[in-house]
Amino acid sequence: MAFTYKYSRHLLPSHKVAFFSTQFVGDTPVLVRDFIHSALYHPQHGYFSQTPTSVGVLDRSINFHKLQGRKAYMSHLEKIYKQNHVSWFTPVELFKPWYAHGIAEAILRTTNLSFPLKIYEIGGGSGTCAKGIMDYIMLNAPTRVYSNMSYTSVEISSSLAKKQMETVGEVSSHISKFKVECRDAADRTGWGDAEQQPCWVIMLEVLDNLPHDLIYSENQVSPWMEVWVEKQQDRAGLSELYKPMQDPLIKSCLDILNVDKDFRPQETREASLPSNIWAKIFPKPRRCWLPTGCLKLLETLHGALPKMSMIASDFSYLPDVKVPGERAPLVSTKKDGSSSDHSTYLDAKGDADIFFPTDFWLLERIDHYSSGWLKSRIEHFDRSSKQGKKRRTITLDTSVFMEEFGLPTKTKTKDGYNPLLDDFKNTKFYLSVPTHNTK
Numbered sequence: 001m002a003f004t005y006k007y008s009r010h011l012l013p014s015h016k017v018a019f020f021s022t023q024f025v026g027d028t029p030v031l032v033r034d035f036i037h038s039a040l041y042h043p044q045h046g047y048f049s050q051t052p053t054s055v056g057v058l059d060r061s062i063n064f065h066k067l068q069g070r071k072a073y074m075s076h077l078e079k080i081y082k083q084n085h086v087s088w089f090t091p092v093e094l095f096k097p098w099y100a101h102g103i104a105e106a107i108l109r110t111t112n113l114s115f116p117l118k119i120y121e122i123g124g125g126s127g128t129c130a131k132g133i134m135d136y137i138m139l140n141a142p143t144r145v146y147s148n149m150s151y152t153s154v155e156i157s158s159s160l161a162k163k164q165m166e167t168v169g170e171v172s173s174h175i176s177k178f179k180v181e182c183r184d185a186a187d188r189t190g191w192g193d194a195e196q197q198p199c200w201v202i203m204l205e206v207l208d209n210l211p212h213d214l215i216y217s218e219n220q221v222s223p224w225m226e227v228w229v230e231k232q233q234d235r236a237g238l239s240e241l242y243k244p245m246q247d248p249l250i251k252s253c254l255d256i257l258n259v260d261k262d263f264r265p266q267e268t269r270e271a272s273l274p275s276n277i278w279a280k281i282f283p284k285p286r287r288c289w290l291p292t293g294c295l296k297l298l299e300t301l302h303g304a305l306p307k308m309s310m311i312a313s314d315f316s317y318l319p320d321v322k323v324p325g326e327r328a329p330l331v332s333t334k335k336d337g338s339s340s341d342h343s344t345y346l347d348a349k350g351d352a353d354i355f356f357p358t359d360f361w362l363l364e365r366i367d368h369y370s371s372g373w374l375k376s377r378i379e380h381f382d383r384s385s386k387q388g389k390k391r392r393t394i395t396l397d398t399s400v401f402m403e404e405f406g407l408p409t410k411t412k413t414k415d416g417y418n419p420l421l422d423d424f425k426n427t428k429f430y431l432s433v434p435t436h437n438t439k
Helices: 014-025 032-041 070-084 098-110 128-140 143-148 158-168 172-177 248-257 266-270 273-281 292-304 360-370 373-379 398-405
Strands: 118-122 150-155 178-182 199-204 213-217 225-231 238-244 286-290 308-315 330-335 338-341 353-355 391-397 427-434
Touching: 014 032, 014 225, 032 213, 032 225, 032 292, 032 353, 098 128, 098 308, 098 398, 098 427, 118 128, 128 143, 128 150, 128 158, 128 172, 128 199, 150 158, 150 172, 158 178, 172 178, 213 248, 248 286, 248 292, 248 360, 292 308, 292 360, 360 391, 360 427, 391 398, 398 427
Parallel strands: 118 150, 118 199, 150 178, 199 308
Antiparallel strands: 213 225, 213 286, 225 238, 308 427, 330 338, 330 353, 391 427
């Protein structure tokens, strides 16, 4: 993320690094997604457990109108980082309440208000988004909408869950409408029976920290192999192990990615023979990161909330990534205020953040797959199916989204510079709503 550089391993006792390695992998190899999940979310040794002040909360909103321009804004940003001693501020925090108000307006414009408004937020951070949305609905929606609404935060971190209750509780009328469920949103059992009423799901900067899998191929035409992580014999380090493709989640993700290639005519496939020969003469290893954590989460959400509408926001591109592979993550630690980026994800042992760019084209496909539409086409190998899509989707640049639904004049400085519109060029919003195609 833009401000997600956190603590360095050098801030932790050196013996803990080796201990973390043993905890995350043990004597049995694990898939890359399981290694990443442990490195980030292990309740005692994971990165987010090691950084209790990773998510910052501003005491007051930034008054952008008093700042001269970009230089003054950056100076102010540096000042508040030093004052708060935190690792990063989310966009919804930096631009509060306007960022959350834009999301609330998008919901009010597109929701069916004949049903009680029900909102779920996955990974709600400090609760700033929840409070901002509830504030906006209280002030701008019909009274009955606010009176009958419910807002549920699904949060894996117990410390953040507590903070969310404190933040939202600043407005007493919100308390009866808000609750936090401290659990993993990707675990289907936590949702109970499927919710048959319309609802909204919000995910802000959630996709970038979801576990991914890694697949590897020796050259351009060799089959893909699953990548596992294992302890090196007689050494404290970790290494990769390659196995034939067998994991259902990885195979499903690859099917989604390659669906159009699988439907190519025979003559098109044969035309690729020269490239096959070239690949054997000049072999080039391939590495590809697959958002299996996103696939698992969306399949869970579609199963539990079949009539949900969804708003997700995240980074479409990350600069200066050193880890190899398509859709590779940034792996970063922080020491004495300066960040250090790693060239391998294996360096992350509870002391480094791991965050991925979001491929929004692939996200849309995963959404269609999880809704049942694309899954049916893949399983029946039928491109000519007349079945309509079950989702209407759109991906917007953050600036376009905020100009449509927000109040961008509120985040403009004296000389016209607007950090919300000008500084987040690598972020997008994804909106997905159900259609009436039920077959």
